[in-house]
Amino acid sequence: MTDYLPFMMLPVAFVLMFLGVQVAFSMMLTAVLFGLAIFGDRVVHQFVEKVEDISSNFVFAAVPLFVFMGAMLEKSGIADKLFEAIHIWTRRLPGGLALATVLMCIFFAASSGVIGATESVVGLLTIPIMLRYGYSKPLISGTICAGGSLGTIIPPSVVAVVMGPLANQSVGDLMYGMVFPGLIMGGLYLAYILVLCTVKPSMGPRIPPEPGDPTLAQKLWITTRNMVPPVIMIFAVLGSILLGWASPTEAAAIGAASSVLLTMLYGHFTLNGLYEALLKTVLITTMIMTVLMAGTLFTGVFIGGGGINTANQLIADMQLTPWMLLGLMMLIIFVAGFFLDWISIVLIFVPLFTPLAVGAGFNPVWFCVLFLVMIQTSYLTPPMAPAIFYLRAVAPPEITIRHMYLGVVPFIALQVFTLGIVVAFPTLVTWLPTVMLNFR
Numbered sequence: 487m488t489d490y491l492p493f494m495m496l497p498v499a500f501v502l503m504f505l506g507v508q509v510a511f512s513m514m515l516t517a518v519l520f521g522l523a524i525f526g527d528r529v530v531h532q533f534v535e536k537v538e539d540i541s542s543n544f545v546f547a548a549v550p551l552f553v554f555m556g557a558m559l560e561k562s563g564i565a566d567k568l569f570e571a572i573h574i575w576t577r578r579l580p581g582g583l584a585l586a587t588v589l590m591c592i593f594f595a596a597s598s599g600v601i602g603a604t605e606s607v608v609g610l611l612t613i614p615i616m617l618r619y620g621y622s623k624p625l626i627s628g629t630i631c632a633g634g635s636l637g638t639i640i641p642p643s644v645v646a647v648v649m650g651p652l653a654n655q656s657v658g659d660l661m662y663g664m665v666f667p668g669l670i671m672g673g674l675y676l677a678y679i680l681v682l683c684t685v686k687p688s689m690g691p692r693i694p695p696e697p698g699d700p701t702l703a704q705k706l707w708i709t710t711r712n713m714v715p716p717v718i719m720i721f722a723v724l725g726s727i728l729l730g731w732a733s734p735t736e737a738a739a740i741g742a743a744s745s746v747l748l749t750m751l752y753g754h755f756t757l758n759g760l761y762e763a764l765l766k767t768v769l770i771t772t773m774i775m776t777v778l779m780a781g782t783l784f785t786g787v788f789i790g791g792g793g794i795n796t797a798n799q800l801i802a803d804m805q806l807t808p809w810m811l812l813g814l815m816m817l818i819i820f821v822a823g824f825f826l827d828w829i830s831i832v833l834i835f836v837p838l839f840t841p842l843a844v845g846a847g848f849n850p851v852w853f854c855v856l857f858l859v860m861i862q863t864s865y866l867t868p869p870m871a872p873a874i875f876y877l878r879a880v881a882p883p884e885i886t887i888r889h890m891y892l893g894v895v896p897f898i899a900l901q902v903f904t905l906g907i908v909v910a911f912p913t914l915v916t917w918l919p920t921v922m923l924n925f926r
Contacts, residue, residue, distance in 0.1 A: 492793035495520050495784065496834070500825075509830045513780040517787045524791045532790060536782045544735055545657055546778070548647045550771040551738035555723075556604070557763035558745035559597060563752040564716055565607045568593055571712035574705050581683030581690030583621060584629045585676055587612045591633030592672045595640035596720045597741070605634030605873060609880040622689040623885050625682070628893030631873035632675055632900075635865035638828070639858050640668035642724055642741075645828060646858065647734055648778060652785075652836045653854050657734045661727055662922050663855045663915040670914070671862070671904045678900060715751060719744040730922060774829060781833025789837065801842065808846035812853075815839045816860055816905070823864025827872060831861060852908075852915045859905045866894040866901075 495516050502512035521529035540546065568590045576582040576589070587608060594604040609630045616626045638645050641661035650657035683690035700708065723741035726732035732740065749755040801811060815835075822831050836857065843853040865873040874890045881890075908914055 491520065491524060492788045492791040492796070495788055495793075499784065499834075503826075503830075509827070510777045510780040513777075513784040513830075513833070517780070517783040520791070521783075521787045524787065529787070532786055533783055536786050537779060540775070540779055540782055543651055544733075545647060545651055546775070548657075548735040548738040549644060549774055550767050551735070551742045552642060552644050552647070553770045553774075554763060554767040555597070555738065555741040555745045557766045558742070558749055558760075559594070560607050561754055561756075561759045561763065562745065562749040563754045564597075564748060565590065565594075565611050567712040567752065568716060569611055571709045574700060574708060577693045578695075579680065579683075580687060580692055581621075581625070581679045582693060583612065583616045583619060584625060584679045584683070584690050587616075587629050588633040588672065588675045588679065591630075591636050592640065593716060593720070594634075595637040595668070596642075596724055597716060604637055605630060605876040606880055608634055609877055613881060613885070616690075617882070617884070619693060620688070620691055623889040624893035625679070625689050626893070627874075627877060627881070627885060627890040628895075628897050629675075629679065631866055631871075631877055631890065631894050632897035633672075634876065635862060635873045636668065636672060638862045638865065639664055639671055639855075641665060642727060642734065642737065643858070644774075645832065645861060646854075648774070648829065649832050649836055649854060649857070652782075652832065653840045653850060655840075655850050655854055658727060658730070658922075659851050659919040660854055660858075661724075661734070662919040663851045664858060665728070665918055666914040667855055667859060667904060667908050670907060671859075671901065674900045674904060675897065678896060682896075715748055719748060728922065777829050778833060781830070785833065785837040793838070808848065811842065811846050812848065812856075812909075815843065816856065819857060819860040820863060820867075823860065823867050826864070828861050828864055831864060832857075849912065849916055851919055852912050855915045856905060856908060859901060859908060863898055863901045866898050 499512050499516040503509055572589045573586040576585045591604060591608055637643055641664045646660045647657055650660050722744055723737045727734055727737045819835060840850060844850050868891060877890060
């Protein structure tokens with residue numbers, strides 16, 4: 487009976503969450519209760535060791551730096567510049583405003599892996615313009631929710647920074663592996679919008695020519711002027727990671743400094759703005775690290791109590807094939823996304839599922855990227871749907887929750903389709919880490 491005691495931790499933690507106890511305290515309380523039941527007072531030494539492991543892990547220092555980078559980019563004016571540079575090329579296309587929105591989200595995702603910042607800034611900028619030109623409200627909602635959450639699967643990603651140590655994998659390898667799946671997902675978004683607005687022009691009307699439209703030379707100048715600074719910053723952060731010049735933490739420090747310089751360059755730097763960015767960084771980082779510590783204590787008790795060994799035995803008794811096991815794990819992650827936020831899903835399931843996936847013969851980096859794709863869906867699946875909550879905070883009253891739920895459905899389907907592509911072609915994930923390993 488004691489072999490199955492760790493499995494009672496999951497339902498107990500979920501019950502506490504549904505009763506309104508905050509996620510971090512639900513996992514901490516469960517870890518303490520079951521830790522005392524399984525190990526007695528010796529669990530205190532295990533908890534101290536886990537806390538020390540987290541506090542001394544160099545990789546987690548990237549979290550506040552990336553959060554600060556995203557907070558400063560909110561105030562830099564970069565969104566206006568990017569939208570102007572992209573929109574002058576897409577405005578004549580069907581759904582051109584929505585296409586520009588997704589492209590801008592891709593740039594933001596490659597600049598900083600903080601989801602809420604991207605969605606808030608992009609939503610405030612693009613919603614009034616798309617409403618003015620008669621765009622479909624579900625399309626507006628789905629575009630901003632899906633595009634704004636691309637920071638999960640496009641590096642650099644805070645989710646990958648947290649996931650790497652939990653899965654015992656290199657954060658750099660995870661970021662290499664994310665590149666092609668992230669671009670595929672963004673490309674599918676663009677293709678869907680273009681096809682939809684071509685077939686149904688009323689969903690995203692073309693913008694008619696207007697007097698004073700820029701000439702080709704003016705377009706090139708605007709694009710160069712507005713795009714070069716953020717592209718340099720993206721290369722400084724993402725390029726330094728992918729080329730092996732800097733660790734994720736060092737690259738995050740470069741990005742944090744670059745975001746301040748970019749804010750100064752665009753004339754939006756103020757001491758009050760810097761203070762607000764620092765305060766936001768402290769609040770978000772405290773939340774992430776508190777939940778991270780709670781999840782580490784939780785999984786430590788589960789694994790130390792023999793949960794993984796029992797799970798392996800159960801799987802052997804069920805006679806699941808490796809692919810059946812993979813499908814079951816993806817389904818559990820997908821369903822968990824209806825009720826839990828991303829950090830809870832990562833902390834609970836990554837340490838539990840990664841050893842099972844490796845034991846079944848799957849590449850751990852590939853499995854982690856599949857996990858990230860499923861995390862992406864959790865931003866859009868109600869009732870939790872953080873992306874919808876972010877949008878609700880900046881959307882005008884005429885865009886209702888119903889519009890948002892209708893709008894995200896096609897994009898959830900595209901995310902699942904991306905998962906299928908990555909499952910069918912694992913080299914999309916494994917090729918770049920292998921090449922970069924040889925390059926280094």
